[in-house]
Ligand SMILES: Nc1ncnc2c1ncn2[C@@H]1O[C@H](COP(=O)(O)OP(=O)(O)OP(=O)(O)O)[C@@H](O)[C@H]1O
């Protein structure tokens with residue numbers, strides 16, 4: 011096979027820059043599982059190690075900046091990256107380092123999941139870091155995927171209705187992200203997400219499943235968008251696939267753990283079977 015043929019047929023590659031969740035439902039583990047199910051080659055740069063299960067976060071250990079930088083350098087200079095997502099980046103220097111590295115390596119298709127708080131309430135982003143996300147990372151983002159509490163923090167305003175979600179999307183778009191997806195998982199009623207491209211809104215709706223097993227839904231959703239962007243899928247279709255992926259993963263629960271259990275990453279591939 012010629013080099014050109016090889017380049018055309020090679021697998022899409024995605025990198026996740028995020029924290030490790032020992033429980034496997036969120037963070038790096040959720041991202042790599044999602045990439046694999048969507049047929050994308052997954053790579054990781056860990057920013058922190060968390061001791062975590064379905065009941066809560068029992069410890070957070072941020073990694074040294076040098077360890078974060080070297081992981082990104084190693085991957086970008088050899089294997090190559092078609093799309094990248096960021097998850098837990100708890101401190102200002104980590105955010106600055108990651109933003110600098112993404113720029114330095116010219117990594118395309120950045121999905122920013124502005125992770126702030128774990129399902130059990132533990133803080134994964136220090137308060138002093140919120141502004142650094144706005145200043146350094148969001149302007150580089152192809153897509154940013156805040157949930158409602160995260161969007162409220164970013165725009166410093168309450169969000170109670172779909173109109174509020176749209177206004178939040180407008181304001182977050184003004185921070186410099188190309189596309190904004192405001193996730194409505196925390197509202198009542200159907201699970202409604204909104205995509206804004208700076209001009210028009212697109213809505214993605216699925217029935218709400220009454221379940222406590224929603225640990226890592228945001229990580230999985232943004233990882234699915236990243237995987238699709240790595241393959242070259244256009245944004246509207248990428249978000250539609252991610253919505254279907256997370257809906258299946260929440261619906262076909264694994265029922266693990268005594269608290270907020272993980273979602274089912276295999277469910278998307280089994281969706282047409284009985
Ligand atoms: N109970 C539910 N039933 C169906 N879809 C849901 C439910 N909860 C969330 N979703 C969907 O899951 C996706 C993730 O949204 P959510 O707002 O839960 O993210 P998140 O709060 O960032 O998750 P996490 O912090 O656990 O990673 C969205 O597409 C949302 O609409």
Ligand SMILES: Cc1ncc(CO)c(N)n1
Pocket residue numbers: 028029030031036037038060062097098125127128129134225226227228229
């Ligand atoms: C490591 C990690 N990243 C993100 C989340 C948010 O779900 C979590 N609970 N843990």
